[in-house]
Amino acid sequence: MSSAPTTPSIDEAGHAGARPHSHGPGSPVPVQTRSERFASSVHADFEAVTGRELEWRLTPVASIRDLIDDALDGSPFAAEVTEAPGVAVEWIDRTDDRIGSAGLAEERAAANAWSSFERALAVTLSAEERVVVTIDRTGVDHAPRAAHTVITARPNARGLVIIDNRGSARLSENVEIVAEAGSDLTVVSLQEWDDESVHLSSQFGRVERDARLTHVVVSLGGSIVRVNPSVHLAGAGADGQLHGLYFADAGQHLEQRVYVNHIAPHTISRVTYKGALNGAGARTVWVGDVLIGRDATGTDSYEQNRNLVLSDGTRADSIPNLEIETGDIAGAGHASATGRFDDEQLFYLRSRGIDEQEARRLVVLGFLIEVVQKIGDEALETRLIDAIERELEAVEVV
Template sequence: MTDTTNPLGLDEHSHGAGVQVPDSKRDARTRSFDVADFPVPHGREEEWRFSPVRKLSDFFTDAASESKLTTKGDLPEGISVEEISLEAAQELGILEPEDRAAVVAANRASTVTHYSVPANTELSGAAIIHADGTGDDISHGHVVVSVGANAKATVVIEHEGLARHSELVSLVVGDGADVTFVSLQLWDDASQHLGQHDAIVGKDAKLKHIAISLGGDIVRLNTNVRYSAAGGEAELLGLYFADAGQHFEHRTYIDHNTPKATSNVHYKGALQGKDARSVWIGDVLIRPEALDIDTYELNRNLILSDGARADSVPNLEIETGDIAGAGHASSTGRFDEEHLFYLMSRGIPEEVARQLVVRGFFNEVIQKIQVPEIEEVLNERIEEELSRSVL
């Protein structure tokens, strides 16, 4: 069917009971904390074929680095932070990495920074962690966020400055917990950032993962979700605005391995300027045991100038017919000229009208974020992007 609410000509389709999609072997990828299990990427692998691998060779080198981000936190009462070992992190039930850069980061990080929220605790406000780059040497980081049963927490990591940073972020969401995690990329233009974010979602728990990329030369984030018991909910939101020469790549993977779970993925991006590039890859695997699940993934891209390119690839593997629903959609296009004409016909100058269209395009995702602590920052940065607009 056609989505008539989408001005960019989006085509979408859904899958119901009895529909089988050929196996793409998404689950066949290696998972391990051993660097030796991952060969150095050459760029022809499925998971790296859209990435500028030659520019990222340092991230695959298994070597120690003295460089690290400078962090400071504005932490509300109820959340604690400690430095633990990789072995202690594994005992918390974190998932194993799925690519070489992430496993190198996990092994070469000087320590694991563990943010913990006890069971039955509700944070009074968001925990805001500022992570600032200190130079162009490779830095490695491993952050674990564990939230106990029936707790409620919002954790925001805000990246700024100049850095070449590789990270593994591990989220452990306890039974009945409600967790919002935000990764905000506001890097200087020359920064490079590779990250893998892995989440395990407990029984009847809720996870909202938000990835916002507005700065940096290359940003590549993988977000992977699995469920430890039935009834979990996962919502993955993303927003990015790529300027000339920037490469923003976001990959999501929902592994539906339990019954009665839900997932919703919604990413939006705008691109302007020569060689502005975005990549979104969305994988969903529905295993035979994932009965009565419901999943949907959506990516929309708005091209604002010639020379920009957006790749959008949704993938859906269904191994059972007993599901509530599954669907995916993606689109890439330019302005809706009818919307533009409508605004201009009411006396709004064309440049202002075009900026209003872009703001409206992003607003659908922004309204879903619902983290007041970052809304002002987000709106300011989008305004900065629009002020440099080549519309």
């Protein structure tokens, strides 16, 4: 049975249960297709994590073991949401039909968060005039916590939702995003945590007929940050634009695992993630999975990941994967590259009187700003450019 997201069943305790599946944990049948990965909202349904599993082998599991297995504080995670016309904000119970409407946890840490949260923050956009909403979340301690957020764009709604993460936290969460028919929704997940923070976030998107979802991940702060977006293009003509920007300093681990599932015909996806690494022990992980299903005729898809290495002692893992189950597509491709500066760009800038250090700074800024410009909000774009500038001032590019 396919693991395309459906509303899960609810047990007597009010917990969403696992969907029937033939390839669950312990099954002798290997998972051949990304959509067949086991999914459940129940922590106990997943086997213990050893760190050798495909989805964990590039992650510092020992440093996040409490978020994977220990009890989590599931009380509502403090958040302030800006008011805007046509935007409803509420805390909803676990039994609400919106819970599980975009997807289910596919690994043990996400299931632990799902099993632990008490109430979910629901933000619903209904206005056809574009609105900007900020979910301002400031962590205040290091107690292991769980959170759940549901963002819904009603038919033909337009809006930008910014999940602004700052402060100190040790957080595991699930974020569900539903773009209903004809809507145009942008969701930005911004991680500017303090240096000691740990953040695991599974983010599920479902895009209906002729709707467009732009999903942007920006990870700059935190000790370990792992954000896994999964977007299901479920309606004909659905459009998924997934972009990411990350800058890893010494000792930071920034990880993104992206999945785009083309279910319906004539769907479009573009995945562009760019990162920079500077300092001993800086580590980034990007895994990109794109599945073009048997019914997704006319699909147009492309994914790419680019990493710019600024110093010795860093490591960037980049793994693109593409599965195609139909021969009737408009196009599909993927690319990955990791390297140092383009000598021609540096030569061009230096030939015009710019010193080498400044030339390198401009190259890094120009490399990353492409993703910033995908957001479509001048104030936020300016803020992120300033943040990147600060990152560059704090390190010596060699």
